[in-house]
Amino acid sequence: MAHLTPNRIVLDVLLAEVRGPERGGTCVFMGTVRNGPEESGVTEIEYSAYDAMAEAEIERMLGETEAQWPGVRVGLRHRVGRVPVGEASIAIVAAAPHRSEAFAACRHVIEEVKRRLPMWKKEYRIDGTTAWVDPSGKPVAHGP
Amino acid sequence: MPNVTVLFFARYAELAGCESTAVAVPSPATVADVVRRVRETVPGARALPDRPLAAINLRQVKLNAPVADGDQVALLPPVAGG
Numbered sequence: 714m715a716h717l718t719p720n721r722i723v724l725d726v727l728l729a730e731v732r733g734p735e736r737g738g739t740c741v742f743m744g745t746v747r748n749g750p751e752e753s754g755v756t757e758i759e760y761s762a763y764d765a766m767a768e769a770e771i772e773r774m775l776g777e778t779e780a781q782w783p784g785v786r787v788g789l790r791h792r793v794g795r796v797p798v799g800e801a802s803i804a805i806v807a808a809a810p811h812r813s814e815a816f817a818a819c820r821h822v823i824e825e826v827k828r829r830l831p832m833w834k835k836e837y838r839i840d841g842t843t844a845w846v847d848p849s850g851k852p853v854a855h856g857p
Numbered sequence: 858m859p860n861v862t863v864l865f866f867a868r869y870a871e872l873a874g875c876e877s878t879a880v881a882v883p884s885p886a887t888v889a890d891v892v893r894r895v896r897e898t899v900p901g902a903r904a905l906p907d908r909p910l911a912a913i914n915l916r917q918v919k920l921n922a923p924v925a926d927g928d929q930v931a932l933l934p935p936v937a938g939g
Contacts, residue, residue: 767938853868
């Protein structure tokens with residue numbers, strides 16, 4: 714299963730991977746590319762990855778999560794390449810027998826993504842500049 | 858003398874001016890030795906931090922992890938997925 718994709722994330726496909734008659738609660742998290750007051754005219758973010766390690770890390774994260782919350786099934790897609798403002802860069806779905814495990818598992822996976830997934834993002838701005846973004850969300854280096 | 862492949866990503870690849878290089882380090886060697894060798898031999902790599910995040914063969918490791926002949930050592934900028 715490839716978790717990294719250059720294509721738009723289709724939620725229905727992801728939901729179909731985790732649904733089951735014994736799972737009554739499903740939690741969905743979507744992260745979308747933002748141009749809010751803290752950004753400087755962002756139009757797109759380009760996501761790059763250490764592909765082989767990122768796929769392996771995602772497999773490990775999902776396995777650990779499903780072991781921590783028995784009965785839970787988790788799915789994940791992360792975009793690579795350029796993603797325009799407003800489109801999803803990541804989607805996580807967690808289906809569980811009950812809602813509390815679904816929320817907890819979903820939250821756990823996004824926090825692990827932020828902590829250990831070998832991916833990087835570069836902002837593209839309306840003025841033509843670009844900047845790598847560090848984990849705190851702040852630009853670290855500018856380019857033309 | 859272990860020969861390892863070193864991979865650079867994102868901003869580190871821009872600084873190094875390449876996505877990979879090969880280095881030989883005296884045995885026994887650690888990831889820190891590989892980083893030191895890379896900073897000496899790849900011109901742009903001098904701008905890399907001397908204690909970057911690193912992985913060997915797809916798993917994140919500490920800088921004192923041993924490297925073996927044929928290993929793939931990745932130097933990773935602070936991760937920013939999601």
